[in-house]
Amino acid sequence: MKNLFRAVRLVAQYRWSVVMATLCSLLIALTWGSNLAAVYPFVEVIFDGQTVSSWSTQQTAKLQTELAELGGQAEDNGQAEGNGQANIEGKPAADAELAPRDDVALMDAAALETAARREAILQRLRLHAAAQPWIDAYAPTTPFGTLAAVVAFVITMTVVRCVLLGMNMVLVTRVSQGVVFRLQNELFRSLLSSDLAELNRHGTGALASRVNYETTHIGSTVQTLIGRLLREPLKLATCVAGAALVNWRLLIVSLLVCPAAMFVLMRINQSIKQTTLRAMEGSAGLMNQLVQSLTYVKAIKSHNTEAPERRAVRETAAKLYQQQVRITWYDALLRGNNEVLGTGVVCLSLLAGGYLVLGEQTHIFGIRMSGSQMTFSTLVLFYGLLLGATDPLRKLGGVHMNIRLGALAADRLYAHLDCPRKIEEPKHPRALPGGPVDLSFQNVSFGYRSDQTVLDQINVDIYAGEHIAIVGANGSGKSTMMDLLPRFYDPREGEVLLDGISLKEYSVRDLRRYVTVVSQQAALFDDTIAKNIAYGCGSVDPERIRQAAEQSHALEFIEALPDGFDTKIGEHGNQLSGGQRQRLTLARAILRDSPLIVLDEATSQIDPESERLIHEALETFLQGRTALMITHRLSTLTLADRIIVMEQGKITGTGTHDELIRTSEAYRLLHQKQEIATKSIAA
Numbered sequence: 043m044k045n046l047f048r049a050v051r052l053v054a055q056y057r058w059s060v061v062m063a064t065l066c067s068l069l070i071a072l073t074w075g076s077n078l079a080a081v082y083p084f085v086e087v088i089f090d091g092q093t094v095s096s097w098s099t100q101q102t103a104k105l106q107t108e109l110a111e112l113g114g115q116a117e118d119n120g121q122a123e124g125n126g127q128a129n130i131e132g133k134p135a136a137d138a139e140l141a142p143r144d145d146v147a148l149m150d151a152a153a154l155e156t157a158a159r160r161e162a163i164l165q166r167l168r169l170h171a172a173a174q175p176w177i178d179a180y181a182p183t184t185p186f187g188t189l190a191a192v193v194a195f196v197i198t199m200t201v202v203r204c205v206l207l208g209m210n211m212v213l214v215t216r217v218s219q220g221v222v223f224r225l226q227n228e229l230f231r232s233l234l235s236s237d238l239a240e241l242n243r244h245g246t247g248a249l250a251s252r253v254n255y256e257t258t259h260i261g262s263t264v265q266t267l268i269g270r271l272l273r274e275p276l277k278l279a280t281c282v283a284g285a286a287l288v289n290w291r292l293l294i295v296s297l298l299v300c301p302a303a304m305f306v307l308m309r310i311n312q313s314i315k316q317t318t319l320r321a322m323e324g325s326a327g328l329m330n331q332l333v334q335s336l337t338y339v340k341a342i343k344s345h346n347t348e349a350p351e352r353r354a355v356r357e358t359a360a361k362l363y364q365q366q367v368r369i370t371w372y373d374a375l376l377r378g379n380n381e382v383l384g385t386g387v388v389c390l391s392l393l394a395g396g397y398l399v400l401g402e403q404t405h406i407f408g409i410r411m412s413g414s415q416m417t418f419s420t421l422v423l424f425y426g427l428l429l430g431a432t433d434p435l436r437k438l439g440g441v442h443m444n445i446r447l448g449a450l451a452a453d454r455l456y457a458h459l460d461c462p463r464k465i466e467e468p469k470h471p472r473a474l475p476g477g478p479v480d481l482s483f484q485n486v487s488f489g490y491r492s493d494q495t496v497l498d499q500i501n502v503d504i505y506a507g508e509h510i511a512i513v514g515a516n517g518s519g520k521s522t523m524m525d526l527l528p529r530f531y532d533p534r535e536g537e538v539l540l541d542g543i544s545l546k547e548y549s550v551r552d553l554r555r556y557v558t559v560v561s562q563q564a565a566l567f568d569d570t571i572a573k574n575i576a577y578g579c580g581s582v583d584p585e586r587i588r589q590a591a592e593q594s595h596a597l598e599f600i601e602a603l604p605d606g607f608d609t610k611i612g613e614h615g616n617q618l619s620g621g622q623r624q625r626l627t628l629a630r631a632i633l634r635d636s637p638l639i640v641l642d643e644a645t646s647q648i649d650p651e652s653e654r655l656i657h658e659a660l661e662t663f664l665q666g667r668t669a670l671m672i673t674h675r676l677s678t679l680t681l682a683d684r685i686i687v688m689e690q691g692k693i694t695g696t697g698t699h700d701e702l703i704r705t706s707e708a709y710r711l712l713h714q715k716q717e718i719a720t721k722s723i724a725a
């Protein structure tokens with residue numbers, strides 16, 4: 043619940059809407075109560091064939107008679123009291139025992155009650171006297187006229203209530219959607235700044251589902267809290283307060299069913315929590331599966347794995363289906379519990395009230411239930427108000443489930459937002475040098491998990507402006523080592539130094555501008571070619587974009603497209619070939635103009651002739667920059683001043699090609715394999 047309140051606190055940004063919505067709720071409750079109270083004049087005045095004026099006169103006469111009767115009673119009480127007193131005063135100890143103190147107390151109580159009733163009657167008489175001139179002047183003079191006035195009142199109040207309800211709903215939606223909007227923005231900002239390891243752990247679909255579903259659940263709870271949960275209890279309170287005014291003792295009897303309903307509510311509550319949590323996790327899992335299947339739909343088709351994929355999705359969806367049905371079942375139980383509670387209250391009131399009115403009683407089992415004899419019309423009013431209370435009670439039935447869902451969603455959402463970031467910004471960041479500087483890995487070890495060692499005691503110095511090729515078998519840790527440079531991850535042990543200073547002392551933002559990584563998987567967005575090349579560079583002169591495209595040998599194919607640089611390339615750039623995609627990411631890197639370039643198999647999908655041309659262009663581009671090139675291709679080695687050989691997370695050799703051929707067994711093997719591969723392609 044704590045996290046839900048954190049989300050709810052966001053409504054403070056929309057405080058005027060909340061105030062207005064509350065005001066609307068209050069007025070809705072009053073109009074609701076007043077419509078129900080209209081049943082009283084129907085029964086008491088109209089169906090008795092009276093006008094308001096004649097009814098008021100009759101009531102005044104009745105009250106005066108009652109007052110006169112009370113006068114007599116008061117005298118009796120006074121006498122009795124006097125006698126009691128005389129007994130106490132006149133006789134010594136023995137007689138005093140015959141007039142016990144309890145009798146005196148009872149007489150005092152009777153006198154007090156009579157006085158209270160007298161005061162209540164006098165008040166009502168004063169009210170009638172004050173209202174009579176107004177009634178005579180304005181109230182309809184026939185029973186039908188009175189009926190028409192009451193009907194007009196009910197219709198007017200209903201219209202007013204509907205208008206208020208509409209206003210209330212719009213205001214409440216404004217606030218709840220505002221909260222969703224803020225949470226979505228906050229969560230997306232947080233996701234973008236999350237550590238890659240954390241993001242990989244959850245999966246794309248689950249995270250997308252979090253931004254969408256969980257914020258929506260919270261929005262719906264906020265909507266309930268300031269909408270239904272404010273409106274319906276106010277309506278309920280108006281009815282209950284009205285019923286208490288009519289007969290509070292009878293109300294207490296009617297509410298005797300409440301503890302049983304509360305017990306059932308608590309039992310259902312326990313079951314809901316677990317099922318709802320599982321359903322949320324299930325829905326995130328399903329989203330993950332869907333995103334993955336749709337991303338790799340080509341692979342699924344080519345491997346004929348539609349059936350197992352369908353089965354996996356169906357199994358997850360089936361579990362989710364069962365959980366949703368169970369949630370609906372609990373929801374139905376909650377609603378049913380509220381319905382039974384409402385009906386129980388009304389039925390008890392009907393039984394007890396009916397007993398009092400039909401039997402002309404004021405007591406049940408010796409307990410006083412009403413000050414004076416309850417009339418039929420008063421019972422109808424009391425019953426009508428309780429019936430009016432069952433409607434908000436019924437509407438509140440789903441509220442509990444809704445709040446439970448919102449609370450769980452808030453827990454999941456804030457668990458992510460509160461998760462401490464492993465990549466921390468320095469408090470006082472150092473300024474990065476403008477050009478290439480020395481780079482050094484000192485005793486660097488790293489693993490994605492605590493039980494894993496991907497990089498093991500890496501020690502290497504790379505000099506400013508040097509071009510280094512990194513070779514090694516698959517999984518030897520080449521890409522991981524490069525991911526430490528823009529601080530996608532921090533080393534578990536050791537330090538990476540730039541210009542002799544730890545990377546952790548530079549601002550992450552500056553560092554990521556200083557280093558450009560071009561990876562094998564071209565990261566392209568569903569936008570135009572020009573925007574993809576200029577991605578992350580702000581607004582760029584189109585001529586510079588063109589020059590970058592020319593250097594990466596992308597210009598030729600771009601100009602062949604009907605819309606040239608304005609061509610939209612689809613999701614992941616899937617309307618282009620692999621080689622074309624790589625040329626665009628190279629053009630992007632060229633445009634970024636960073637002093638430190640990492641090329642991770644950046645030309646692996648480009649045909650040999652184009653690659654030769656690109657290498658020529660890169661030779662010029664890389665001059666005056668430090669470059670680290672991960673490669674399996676011999677051709678790329680020609681760009682390197684030095685080669686690093688990696689094996690199982692360790693650097694096992696550094697030097698020029700000739701040196702490594704002599705000194706490194708691993709390099710010799712890699713080189714032989716590449717030569718064989720190159721020859722077989724050529725053949």
Ligand SMILES: Nc1ncnc2c1ncn2[C@@H]1O[C@H](COP(=O)(O)OP(=O)(O)OP(=O)(O)O)[C@@H](O)[C@H]1O
Binds near residue numbers: 242490514515516522
């Ligand atoms: N996100 C990750 N979570 C857990 N383990 C990972 C993750 N990424 C890579 N690894 C593991 O780290 C090891 C090194 O991977 P890395 O991608 O750095 O190798 P590489 O030398 O670049 O391989 P390749 O030549 O195939 O690209 C591998 O064993 C891989 O399974």
